[in-house]
Amino acid sequence: MSSHDEHHGASLRTYLVIFGSLLALTGLTVWVAFHDFGSFNTPLALVIAGVKGTLVVLYFMHVRYNSRLVWVFAAAGFLWLMILFGFTFSDYLTRDAAEATVQDVPAWPTR
Amino acid sequence: MSAQATSAAEPQRNYLNADYGIKSWLLTTDHKRIGLMYLLTMTLFFFLGGAFAVAIRLELATPHGDLVESETYNKLFTMHGVIMIFFFLIPSIPAVLGNFLLPLMLGARDLAFPRLNLLTWYLFTIGGVFTLYAVVSGGVDTGWTFYTPYSSTYANTHVIATALGVFITGFSSILTGLNFIVTTHKMRAPGLTWFRLPLFVWAHYATSLIQILGTPVLATAILLVGIERLFGVGIFDPKLGGDPVLFQHLFWFYSHPAVYIMILPSMGVISELISTFARKRVFGYSFIAMSSLAIAILGFFVWGHHMFVSGQSVYAGVVFSLLSMLVAVPSAVKVFNWTATLYKGSIQFSTPMIYALGFLGLFTIGGLTGLFLATLAVDVHVHDTYFVVAHFHYIMVGGALMAYLGGLHFWWPKITGRMYPEFLGKISAVIIFLGFNLTFFPQFLLGYLGMPRRYHVYPDEFQVLNVLSSAGASILGLGYLIPMAYLVWSLKYGKRAPSNPWRASGLEWTTPSPPATFNFDRTPVVTTEAYHYSEELGAPRTGTDVREVEIV
Structure with missing residues (x-):
């Protein structure tokens, strides 16, 4: 060292x-x-x-x-946090769009 | 090749006889002894997890819930999953074979942080004790996935003890990964460039990246479940203003890549086995090496395929479906390259090779059925059915466990200095292959016909397939007991192993069997690529030279 x-x-x-x-x-x-x-x-x-x-x-x-190598690993941690956040939000932020799609489906026939 | 000169019969100073007594094991910092301690601990967990599987298959032999009650059955499959995944499959190859072999393959005296390595075993064992406590005090019934809000609010079984066990064991996994990464970066022998590394090392490097980047998220998810369960803070329970799907995001962000923690080291083992027993350089070395990294990275982009029917948005479902298809590409790259390695190879059907060939077929079936499940519309049909159970058992048992057993047999002479009985080895490898298929192939059919997982009462028309599966499980169980018996037998009665019984080309085979405490008398200097087998049948060119410098 x-x-x-x-x-x-x-x-x-x-x-x-x-x-x-x-x-x-x-x-x-x-x-x-x-x-x-x-x-x-x-x-x-x-x-x-x-x-x-x-x-x-x-x-x-x-x-x-x-060293730069340590920077790379530290940055990777952040990048992975972004992956976690990004894809999780890709679900939460598009939930309304999904509901709109579901509304187009005819109602389930009830007895 | 001074090390190779050691005679097979000559009793020598090695890591096993260097010191005696319980303290010499419990306080050791020798990566080889720690690997053996892991082997012993994990074998216990394997048989415990297996015992739960026996109970499950016995129960499923009839369509009526006549052996155990529903609550007990829930506990059985939960404990089977928790123990097999967190206490056997995830640590199996890295902690036993990786620990033992990584420094040997790198030409190093030990891992970068030997004491940290010992700590990982203690963490693993402490985590295991918490889980065992949960087992003996009544079990846990949430499924190994701990889905909320059941786990955080409603379950009245030992969720906290089990979760704490998994939480603690997670740190063992993180620290092992850290140790492997630093060792691979910093402790390679002179001349051992990245593209001369054995593919086993590449696979473990990729695995370690997942362990470091993924496991903390599992720890977070488990901690949040604990906080909600103990203090009623609303995180996942909708009644408290939380969101249950958030748990699934956090959980699968780790737990899908965790499948690659299990399978990547297996792929590393398979590369070694196929190259050695086909006596050929691995075809497409750099493609296999890079596909390990590709799997490690892409594996983090697919977790949402576990949540297609969990209320995740349709858009996210489509994205995750497409990305899941992508991760099949590097896996296929490996399978094709192994097959190409076999082509015109001088194949020898030794026990480890039988396991490797079994792996090839079973992993391919497991991988391809994964594509079915990644397809949104098909998944809606087979989600949470036995199709999924069969799929992941083909990956985890047919893939990871076959490779673990193959690797254990391959390196057994190096680890113990003894040969196992080859005939029994071959027989049991074939029994395991047949028993495995009989157990799990019917489950694909059951799932496709609509039998849901995690139920012990089922319609009568599913009984034939379930009986076939249970019968297969008894064959599979026998298949596991035979190696257990003869491997233990070989410790005392096995023929003494020479340094390189398989005429393999790795650095580890240049040391005596078993190796000395600090592995190498002199630092090896590597001058050629890995898998440097000569054209004609004969001794491999070992690809190493010995530098005339003593290790200080």
């Missing part, structure tokens, strides 16, 4: 700044929760959570100061 890896780059000041940012973003989440942004409610909460997660991964988990 090289001395570069052992040092990990970040200073106490950086950690404090990141810590402060995380607290501020938590405050923002709370503020957002008390206001109605219509259909943006969930996306806003997800974006804030995403930014916070990224800060933790980059600084507290030292990914920023690591």
Whole structure:
């Protein structure tokens, strides 16, 4: 392991700044929760959570100061989260379309 | 080839006799000993899961629920599924053969994180203990899928204990995957480039990616079930404002790729077996290697095919149906390449090869019926019927388990230093193949005729097929007991194994049988590709050289 890896780059000041940012973003989440942004409610909460997660991964988990290979694996984690979210939403966001299709089907004959 | 010079009969210092006593096993960091510990633990789980299967097949021999009550039957198939999937099939090949072989195949002394490796066994065992607790204290009846809101609200069986067991075992799986990935990246012998790696290693690398990327999502899903069940937080239960289909999304995001956690390592084993016993270089090496990665990645895009009739949107159903067809392509690439490897090969029908050939046929049937199920309209007809049960048993038992047994026989001389009786090996491989087909082929017919899974009372006209299936299961059970008996027998009475009984070309065969604690006396230097078999019948060119440097 090289001395570069052992040092990990970040200073106490950086950690404090990141810590402060995380607290501020938590405050923002709370503020957002008390206001109605219509259909943006969930996306806003997800974006804030995403930014916070990224800060933790980059600084507290030292990914920023690591090799490209580690970046690739960390990015893969995010990419897979996007796959999970994307395809799950492909169901939830198209449920209405499915209902419209079902309505076209004649009613089941009842006795 | 200094290592190969070791005589077969000569008692030597190896990983088995390097140290004695229970502590030397429970505190070992030797990947080979940990692999053996997994072998022992998982064999116990296999026979426990098998016992539940025996009860299920006995019950289904008659159309009336006359052996057990409905509630008990629900518990039987649940415990069979949970134990076989989470405590046998998912860890089987990676944790036993992968643990034992990966460092040997890479020319390394151990895995990258030996202590972490030992931790995975403890996590696995602790998870298993929770599940065993659930078994002895009355069982669980949710099905291995833990579908909500039944599991989170209504079931009054031991859901939490079982789920906790699966949750803990998941971490064992994640950490094993992590260990394999780091080892493959960082600890390859000099000259062992990526495209000289045995396909077994490629398969395990792809498997490890799934374990790392998928298992945390299962952990999340299980944790959320626990939170809803214990604290009444509305996540999945519609009554509490939750959405039950969300659980299915989270669950299958892991559990479909989990099928590839079972089958990819099997494919790695099959590549080794077919190449060795056809005495040929694997046809289309890079295609097989890349198709492992393709399966690992595409496998994450198909989970919705489990939810065609669960209330998922039609659009999502169409998308998942199409994507499910795609994942068949890399699987077919492998099957065609193995078949091409056999072409004009000098085929030797040793026990491991019989298992490999069985795998080829059974996996193909399992894979092709998967395409039926991926087709939206057909799936509506056969969903939740015995057709599905037959399909996944062809993949998991006909595929994964056949390969596991084939691999276990192939590397048994390396693992134990003893040969097993070849004649009994062949007989039992054939018995397993026949018993398997008799058990599960009738289930395709039953399912197509409309018999739903997870019921123990069925119309009289289904009895003949069910009796055939139960009869097959008894043959299959016998087939599993024979290797169990002669493998144990061989530990004491088996002929001593030479370093390379199959004249195979892998690095692991350059070490004595069984290998020394740190595998290699000297770091091997690899100068040729894997599967470097010579043209004429004879000893393989091993494809390795030994660097004149002692390991420090």
